[in-house]
Amino acid sequence: MKFLRPALLGLLSLAYPPLVYLGLGHFEPRWMALPLAGMAVVRAVATRERVWLAAAVGALALAASSMLGNHALPLKLYPVLVNTVLLAVFATSLAYPPSVIERLARLREPELPASGVTYTRRVTQVWCGFFVLNGGIALFTAIGASDETWALYNGLISYVLMGVLFAVEWVVRQQVRARHVHG
Structure with a gap:
């Protein structure tokens, strides 16, 4: 429950x-x-x-x-609100550490090394950039695009982009970890 x-x-x-x-x-x-x-x-x-x-x-x-x-416009602005809130959460965590990504990393690795803290901070910054870009596109589709385009972007494309960002970050993280283990 x-x-x-x-x-x-x-x-x-x-x-x-x-x-x-x-x-x-x-x-x-x-x-x-x-x-x-x-x-x-x-x-x-x-x-x-x-x-x-x-x-x-x-x-x-x-x-x-x-x-x-x-x-309908206020209904279409909800994805903009979600991106704005997530941006606020992630950006605030940069100003008042630990960052959101560091907190998540410490769930798996409580003794995160300094290089990990630096890396997680950078990833949090990347997510902030994503939320700015994604929220901006969501705003554009709400105000200046057809309902079909709005639904396609906010109901599919934005989630695909998020998945791509997750996947790229995972690959980069594996490379960074391997360098720190062997370097």
């Missing part, structure tokens, strides 16, 4: 763009805002961290704006 809410939120977040795209073909935006409001409430109840509470408030504001104005 402890992992059910986060897993459900994760799945809903992943499925959000295609669900909104498909739903807008059948329902007014104000009705499509209800699932976003529901996700926001569940996130707010499930977390105690300020940043995720702020994200929930942001999602509720988008949902309310869509409900009141019956506009």
Whole structure:
């Protein structure tokens, strides 16, 4: 039960763009805002961290704006909000170490060497760049692209790009670790 809410939120977040795209073909935006409001409430109840509470408030504001104005744009801005929150989390961890990636690395390797700390800091910076770029493209697709393009980018392409970044980082990490073991 402890992992059910986060897993459900994760799945809903992943499925959000295609669900909104498909739903807008059948329902007014104000009705499509209800699932976003529901996700926001569940996130707010499930977390105690300020940043995720702020994200929930942001999602509720988008949902309310869509409900009141019956506009789809606030619904399409949710991926921008997610990227902004993730950027804030990662960037804040650079200002107030340890970085997000260092924390994750220490789960597997508690005695992370100084070279590992430097590397994880650099990876956190790369993720910050990704969130800026991805959020910018999400914003562009929300404002200036068709609903189809928005759904394709935010519901598929952005996740593929994220997967590519994960894969490239994993390959680079193996090379960096091998150099430090043999060097």
